[in-house]
Amino acid sequence: MKIIEVNNLTKSYGTNHVLQGVNFHAQSGEIIGVIGKNGAGKSTFLEILMTIKQYDAGTVIVLDENIASLPMNRLEQIRKQISVVLQPTQFYKTLKVEELLKLFKAYYNSNLDIKKIIKEFKLEPHRKKYFDKLSGGWKQIVSLAIVFLSEPKLLILDEPTTGLDPHMRNMLWTYITDYNERTGGTVILTTHNMDEIELYCDKVMLINNGMNEVFDTTESILATGYKSIHEFYLKKVSI
Numbered sequence: 001m002k003i004i005e006v007n008n009l010t011k012s013y014g015t016n017h018v019l020q021g022v023n024f025h026a027q028s029g030e031i032i033g034v035i036g037k038n039g040a041g042k043s044t045f046l047e048i049l050m051t052i053k054q055y056d057a058g059t060v061i062v063l064d065e066n067i068a069s070l071p072m073n074r075l076e077q078i079r080k081q082i083s084v085v086l087q088p089t090q091f092y093k094t095l096k097v098e099e100l101l102k103l104f105k106a107y108y109n110s111n112l113d114i115k116k117i118i119k120e121f122k123l124e125p126h127r128k129k130y131f132d133k134l135s136g137g138w139k140q141i142v143s144l145a146i147v148f149l150s151e152p153k154l155l156i157l158d159e160p161t162t163g164l165d166p167h168m169r170n171m172l173w174t175y176i177t178d179y180n181e182r183t184g185g186t187v188i189l190t191t192h193n194m195d196e197i198e199l200y201c202d203k204v205m206l207i208n209n210g211m212n213e214v215f216d217t218t219e220s221i222l223a224t225g226y227k228s229i230h231e232f233y234l235k236k237v238s239i
C-alpha cells in the first residue's frame, strides 16, 4: 500500500510560495522526520497530508487514494485512519484526564487498556486532575496518549516533543517506536531537535527554499561524512 506519495506539490499563501515542488513518499512502518527552518513550510506540508489544507498543484496520495478527486465520504474514511495531535480545546475543561481517555477510547472503539495507557504515559499522578489545570507539557502528553488510543495506520505529529522535559521526550519516543514496531504504523513528524531525528527516524526530509532539498535515510546522510544530523542541518541550511 502507498501510505503517502507526493509529487510536485505546490502551495502558496498569496505571493508567499511556500512549497514549490515537493516530492515525498512514505512506506508502511517508516518513521520519517520533516525538518527545515522556521517558516520553511513543514506544518503546511503536514496539514496537506492530514487532508485538512488545500494545495495548489501536484499529486497527493494518502493511503492509496488521490485526495484531490475524493468525495467527502471517502475523505472521511481516510481521515479515520490518520491520527494527529489534537489541540487542547475549551471542551476539555469539564473533563478529568481519566474521563477524557475513557471518552476517546469509546469514540475510537479502542481495545487498549486505559490503566496501561495511564501507566505508560506516567499519568497516574494526574489522572484525577482537570485537563484544563494541567501544565502545557502534561496537556501535550494527554493529547498524545489520546492519539495512540486510535491505533492509527498513519500518525502525523507536528512538533510532538516541543515543551516536554527530557524524561517525557524519552517516554514519548519509546512509545512511538514501540507503536511502530508493534503495529507497523507509519509516523511522520516535524521537530527542530536534530538528535531525535538521528536517534529515532528512518528517513529525513529537509524542506529548504520550498523544495525537498534532501530526502534520504539518516544512515545515508551520516555516511556522507557528517558527524551528526545536527551538523548536516547547520551546513545545509543558512539563516
Ligand SMILES: Nc1ncnc2c1ncn2[C@@H]1O[C@H](COP(=O)(O)OP(=O)(O)OP(=O)(O)O)[C@@H](O)[C@H]1O
Pocket: 013, 016, 018, 036, 037, 038, 039, 040, 041, 042, 043, 044, 045
Ligand atoms: N494560513 C496561512 N495564511 C497565510 N500564510 C501562512 C498561513 N499558514 C502559514 N503561513 C505562512 O507560510 C509559511 C510556512 O509556514 P509553516 O507554519 O508551514 O512553517 P513551519 O516550517 O511549520 O514553521 P515553524 O518551524 O516556525 O513552525 C510561513 O511564512 C507562514 O507565515
